[in-house]
Amino acid sequence: xxxxxxxxxxxxxxxxxxxxxxxxxxxxxxxxxxxxxxxxxxxxxxxxxxxxxxxxxxxxxxxxxxxxxxxxxxxxxxxxxxxxxxxxxxxxxxxxxxxxxxxxxxxxxxxxxxxxxxxx
Numbered sequence: 001x002x003x004x005x006x007x008x009x010x011x012x013x014x015x016x017x018x019x020x021x022x023x024x025x026x027x028x029x030x031x032x033x034x035x036x037x038x039x040x041x042x043x044x045x046x047x048x049x050x051x052x053x054x055x056x057x058x059x060x061x062x063x064x065x066x067x068x069x070x071x072x073x074x075x076x077x078x079x080x081x082x083x084x085x086x087x088x089x090x091x092x093x094x095x096x097x098x099x100x101x102x103x104x105x106x107x108x109x110x111x112x113x114x115x116x117x118x119x120x
Contacts, residue, residue, distance in 0.1 A: 005037040005086035026112035047077040054080040
């Protein structure tokens with residue numbers, strides 16, 4: 001898993017969900033951005049969980065042989081961004097997510113149905 005952009009997206013979503021990320025949304029950026037194929041946005045209930053989710057994403061990507069291009073926000077832990085190339089993962093605390101509303105920046109981009117990758 002993790003060789004195609006779609007497989008990487010699944011890896012990121014499954015990992016975030018397994019670590020109790022909330023309200024995970026995947027946005028298909030292929031038609032509107034040259035920077036990435038997908039943006040994944042989630043939040044967590046506290047700063048320790050935000051950090052644990054981010055660490056798990058990095059660990060899963062590394063195990064799958066995916067290069068982590070950059071990690072931003074590790075010091076603040078209110079918003080951590082992980083650039084995996086084909087997928088950019090954002091994890092916020094709930095207040096910061098509400099403040100920045102990244103989902104509203106890309107309203108023309110379709111969301112990806114990720115329900116099959118999520119625990120119930």
